[in-house]
Amino acid sequence: MYTYENKIWWKRFFFIAALLIGAFSLWYTDSLVKVLASEEDKKIKLWANATRLLIKGEGDINFLLDIAKDNTTIPIILIDDKGNINATKNLDSTHVSDTAYLMEQLEIMKEQHEPIKILYDETNNRFNYLYYKNSFILSQLKSYPIIQLTLIAFFALLSYFTLSASRRAEQNQVWVGMSKETAHQLGTPISSLKEWINLLRETEKENQEELLVELDNDVRRLELITERFSKIGSDPVLKPENLDLVIENSLLYLNARTSSKVDLSVSILKPGNWANINIPLFDWVIENLCKNAIDAMEGKGKIVVQLNHDEKHVYIDITDNGKGIPKSKFKTVFKPGFTTKKRGWGLGLSLVKRIVESYHNGTIYVRHSELGKGTTFRIVLQVE
Ligand SMILES: Nc1ncnc2c1ncn2[C@@H]1O[C@H](COP(=O)(O)OP(=O)(O)OP(=O)(O)O)[C@@H](O)[C@H]1O
Ligand SMILES: [Mg+2]
Incomplete structure (x- = not known):
């Protein structure tokens, strides 16, 4: 069965897999x-050496020129010991005559690498300085994975x-569609049942009154469910x-159907708790919350529904002395599919949340809970 717990594990699995792929x-x-x-x-060291030998006029000149020409990717600036630029290579050819551009490039090179000292005149101890920076490919390769991963993550x-927005829209459609269909399907047998009861009432007058009252009650209950x-x-x-009256009636109804061990x-707290509600739906909320409370206390205990209001809001607190909910699950309990019961669907509280928040513009949350x-x-x- 596809449960909320499964979903959490899948989410964790995909998250960890994505992290591993990214890290790899x-x-x-x-x-x-x-x-x-x-x-x-x-390559650059070889180039520096070849340049040194060329300046000194030593070695096989053709071979050295080949090496010198071989560097077609690494940008270079060669400077003498007075700070004059002697040569440049692999820089943007349209800008090499622009001193500002060359100075800017030199700064970048200084940041990236120490210059290579080329000793070309040993007797006078004269040097040239070879500045260089990473080739285009290398700098691209350095930033590429970060750009790529950022784009993928985005x-x-x-x-x-x-996807989750469209899934939510789909869920909404299913909720609404299924509910309408259920109400519609129940309609026909209920009206037919009513007719049967009327017929029974007319024909079997004696000894059947008790049975007819019970049948009436059941039909009324079915009508409520349909509604x-x-x-x-x-x-x-x-x-x-x-709400003082609505909740009192609702609890009266529940009391008659719950074990006497549940109080x-x-x-x-303050009478006159008025709000805009739809009674059949609100009764459903109270019924679901009380049923959960009864399940949490394993048959015996106390449930108190407390009403209070201030200028703007009405507060309804449903308190039980059952097993409690761990703090980490205060929000999770409202997710569809989350249940800790063998025969639960984990739908009660998500229905409750839907009725309170979507239909009554209110909020519902776990105000307090302590294990055991x-x-x-x-x-x-909102106050009416
Ligand atoms: N009053 C409560 N005390 C302790 N735990 C609760 C209480 N109310 C809800 N829970 C926890 O939240 C879970 C989800 O409740 P929810 O009503 O959504 O589903 P369910 O009762 O398990 O199944 P369903 O209502 O669909 O039959 C429960 O399984 C239970 O673990
Ligand atoms: Mg429930």
């Missing part, structure tokens, strides 16, 4: 850079966000309601 490609180009740099170093992030699904599938109408109560002691979920709505 950096390491690999770095080793290429090192090889190329040492080749260039050897596109990966962009596609991740685009919830149809509300989730369309824009629900919100009305100003007194459900309302505590109204209990949990408080808080819903905040």
Whole structure:
């Protein structure tokens, strides 16, 4: 089954794999850079030596000229001991007559490498200085992996966000579509059931009243479920309601269906908690939160729904004394698919969050939780 935990592991796996690929490609180009740099170093030393011999007029002149010509990639500036530029090589040919350009190049060369001293006149101890910088290929190779990885990371992030936005839109469509379809499918058997009940009521008058009341209750419950699904599938109408009453009714309903070992109560800190809500959907929220609380306490314990408000907000705190939620999971519990239960779908809280945030413009979060002691979920709505 594709669960939230699986998703987290896949995300970690891809993240680590991407880091490893990035690190490997950096390491690999770095080793290429090192090889190329040492080749260039050897080449420039050979060139310096050939230049020295040429200036001194020693050795086979043709051979030395060949070596001197051989360097077609490494930019060079040769300076005498008075600071005059004697020769340049492999610099931008359109600018070599421009002194400012040459000085700028010289600065770059000074930053990159120590100059090579060429002793050409031993008796007068006269030197030339050979300044050089990395060839175009070497400097490209040095910056290439960084540019490449930055671009790849940028596109990966962009596609991740685009994909998750489109996936969210798709999820929305599925939520809405499935809910509408469920409501629609339930409609027909419910109206037919109602007709059957009417028929029974007319024909079997005696001894059947108890059974008919129960049937009526079940049909009403089915209608409520259908209403919830149809509300989730369309824009629900919100009305100003007194939450004190709504929650009291909701808990009354739940109390009748929960074990007597669970104590459900309302505590109204400041009466008159009015907000714009849709009752069937809001009941669903309270029902889901209380069901989770009951599961967390393994059958026995206390649930308190506390209501309070200030000038702008209504606060609904649902507190249980169950097993608690670790701090690291305060946000995760709302993700679809996250569950710690054998038979859970991990959908309850994501539905709750959806109803509170998308349909009621409110917020819901874990306000407080302590392992082994209990949990408080808080819903905040705007005051009507
Ligand atoms: N009051 C609570 N106390 C402790 N843990 C909670 C509480 N409410 C939720 N949880 C944790 O959050 C998880 C997700 O809850 P959610 O309602 O989304 O799914 P579920 O209850 O596991 O399954 P479903 O509601 O789909 O049947 C739960 O499995 C549980 O671990
Ligand atoms: Mg649940």
